[in-house]
Amino acid sequence: MEVINQKAVRTDNTLLAVTHLTQLLSYVTGFGSLIIPLIIWLSSKDKVEGMNEHGKAIINFQISLILYIIISIPAILLLGLGILGLIGVGILGFILPIVNAVKASNGESPSYFMTIKFIS
Template identity: 70%
Template sequence: MEVVSENGLRIDRPLLTVTHLTQLLNYITGFGGLIVPLILWLTTRDQVDGMDQHGKAIVNLQLSLILYVVLSIPAILLLGLGILTLILTGILGFLLPIVNAVRAGRGEAPSYFMTIPFIS
């Protein structure tokens, strides 16, 4: 039996959780951490309750991480601060999807701090 929310959308917490975890493809294959969640979000945002909110948060995080990496490369010349930024970006890019996958499994809203709201 399919569970439907008040607004008529299907509730699919496992799909929301998997969508967050697909960001980790960057660490496994080197790419796909933006493309796969983007495809999942665009194809299911009108059918799954919460997918639009979670999808926007995922895309905003991935775009923010890309921007931070691009900006930290020239910052390496400034006393090595770019290296620290790259390390922190790598750690946040690994931990935040896991934390928010757990939150999605509980039915909570995503919480990505330090993200630039490219898509609102």
């Protein structure tokens, strides 16, 4: 008798939404916007339906925001354009996780604006 190892995949839109909202931890604590979603994604990407797609989108978005911040800091010396970049990163980093948490709770795919795909 052969036993086939089947993993139970469950649908959990609440966990997907919470994973998106954990990106807002950096506004409260100053850190955690990359680490906490990474831990949630790695621990449940095989157990929750859609977590792999949402987790990759979150990690790509957070790495892109870090890259935009690194680019914006020296750009402050160029007529203050870096300040506009930092303000834009702050606004996008606050609004897009909320929008995508609502999308995740409705069962839709995530869409982050200006995200570079580091993990595909």
